């Protein structure tokens with residue numbers, strides 16, 4: 693899933709694709725690089741991000757969705773029902789819902805639904821996230837949400853532990869470490885680590901400053917590869933070309949390991 697943020701303030705690519713032509717060009721380049729899905733967003737969900745009025749968010753995303761949806765499967769990254777409806781009307785077939793509240797809309801519009809876990813909202817989520825058992829709580833939350841969506845008639849459901857959304861460094865690492873426990877729940881798992889802040893700390897070397905968003909590419913790729921090897925069915929990535937190569941390798945290596953175990 694390639695990330696296309698049509699925003700001025702996304703944490704790593706804000707402002708680059710605010711111009712519609714630039715967004716369409718980047719979307720098409722992700723298709724050429726092998727993306728199965730392009731995830732279009734018109735509002736940043738980074739910690740502390742400001743909310744965007746509905747009309748402005750629609751204006752940012754709709755023509756980009758329309759332009760790309762004849763070439764690739766498009767998902768709309770929004771928490772606003774009006775924006776989701778407009779994007780679906782323009783051709784989006786996945787509703788990427790970081791609020792995990794829009795299943796009724798996904799059911800009535802007959803599109804796929806991504807239920808992501810988060811604690812708090814972008815304005816509050818990194819203040820003091822707390823869990824007794826982060827893996828268990830996130831897993832129970834996602835199971836409840838997926839069962840709710842099944843009851844509403846949503847036919848394609850994805851679950852996402854929401855790396856960086858109301859999570860400390862330790863919470864993020866624990867969720868990635870135990871990703872395979874989400875996979876056995878039966879729902880395909882989507883994971884997004886791309887360029888996120890915890891990667892800076894994960895790769896910190898003594899005496900050096902923490903890596904900024906654009907210096908986290910290798911760590912993004914490494915964690916995406918690990919997530920796919922743990923059974924994630926889709927990863928959300930800025931660097932599509934490298935991530936597609938990693939996905940191919942994970943497939944090859946799993947096959948090799950299976951053959952070696954069988955021989």
Ligand code: HH2
Nearest residue numbers: 697702703736737738808852854855884
């Ligand atoms: N992360 C971001 C946005 N949407 N959706 C899902 N399902 N999972 C994620 O982990 C996820 C997401 C945040 O990343 P990004 O889009 O790069 O930045 P911003 O929110 O600043 O636009």
